[in-house]
Every structure is written in structure tokens, then in C-alpha cells.
Amino acid sequence: MRAPDFHDLDALLAFISELVDERAEIVRTTKPSRDEEAEWLGRQLAAIEKGNSVALVAEVDGRLVANSDVEQSAPQFPEMSHVGMLGIAVLKNARNVGLGTALMKSLIQLAKQMNLRVVILDTFATNTIAHGLYKKVGFVEVGKIPKGIYRDGSFIDMLRFAIEI
Numbered sequence: 001m002r003a004p005d006f007h008d009l010d011a012l013l014a015f016i017s018e019l020v021d022e023r024a025e026i027v028r029t030t031k032p033s034r035d036e037e038a039e040w041l042g043r044q045l046a047a048i049e050k051g052n053s054v055a056l057v058a059e060v061d062g063r064l065v066a067n068s069d070v071e072q073s074a075p076q077f078p079e080m081s082h083v084g085m086l087g088i089a090v091l092k093n094a095r096n097v098g099l100g101t102a103l104m105k106s107l108i109q110l111a112k113q114m115n116l117r118v119v120i121l122d123t124f125a126t127n128t129i130a131h132g133l134y135k136k137v138g139f140v141e142v143g144k145i146p147k148g149i150y151r152d153g154s155f156i157d158m159l160r161f162a163i164e165i
């Protein structure tokens, strides 16, 4: 596990494209162009530099197979500056060997070092594997947005999890 840098651009583009092809339970459903991915990565690295975000990627045999981050959810609002939003994904053939757990635990430590006090995340209500992981590392379910997701002609509830750190 390590922090991302700009050399990861093509690996991150391949990574998100593979998740989109899989139709993983993430909100992104279209592949970004290389320019869009470069713009996103540039913004993320700038936020890390400013102390508004932390991120970890994971590699197996030199291949980037996981990406995760915690970003201050509203850095412009001082009264919410202690709240972070977490995102995580592991490629299919690297799942179930503990990478997700290790990344979540490390991100929580890094979020503490950012002086965050609360970390939140939103997830499809159908993503029970992810829910198990979140609960295992201490998150609790705190809310539900009924029909928060519309996919393939059906509505899916969106669940919010949170942890105090």
C-alpha cells in the first residue's frame, strides 16, 4: 500500500475502466477519458498536498489493484472541516485476501492524523459484502436515502455509514 502519484495515471485509468466494465456497485457508470482522469488525479493530488485528502493505492506484483481515499467533505465550511468522506474499491481478482480491510484500517489512521473526527461513506443497500467490511472496522449504519440510486430500470436505496475516530 502506498500513496498515489502522477505516474499512476494510466494504471488508475485502467483500474476505473475495469470497475465500470464489471458494473461494480459504484456510482460511476462510464469510463473517463485520459484527460478527465488526469484532471481528477491532479485535483486529488492537490487536495492531498493541501492536507484536505489522504489516499492509498495497493499493488500486487506491480499492478495497481485498489484505490481508496478520505477527503474532507466540505473544506470550505469550518464547522464541517472535521468530517471526511471515504471511498474504496478493489479489483475483482484481488478481492477477499484482506486488502480492503488493510486499506480501511490504514485510512482511518491517516484520517486521524488529518484531525478528522468523523468519517462517512455512502453505499448501495445491495452491497452487503462492503457493509460487512465497514462494520468490521467500526462503521455503523446511520441513514438511508430511499431510492438514492437508479440502475438498470430499478431503484436501490443508498445507505450512509459513519465512524467517530
Ligand SMILES: CC(C)(COP(=O)(O)OP(=O)(O)OC[C@H]1O[C@@H](n2cnc3c(N)ncnc32)[C@H](O)[C@@H]1OP(=O)(O)O)[C@@H](O)C(=O)NCCC(=O)NCCS
Pocket: 024, 025, 026, 088, 089, 090, 091, 094, 095, 096, 097, 098, 099, 100, 101, 102, 122, 123, 124, 127, 129, 130, 132, 133, 136
Ligand atoms: C468492498 C470491497 C472494497 C472489499 O474489498 P476486499 O479486498 O475484498 O476486502 P477484504 O478481503 O478485506 O474483506 C472482504 C470480506 O468480505 C467477505 N465476503 C466476500 N465475499 C462474500 C460473500 N459472497 N458473502 C459474504 N461475505 C463475503 C470476506 O469473507 C471478507 O470478510 P472477512 O474479512 O470477515 O473474512 C470490494 O469488494 C470492492 O472493491 N467491491 C467493488 C467496489 C465497491 O463495492 N466498493 C465499495 C463502494 S461503497
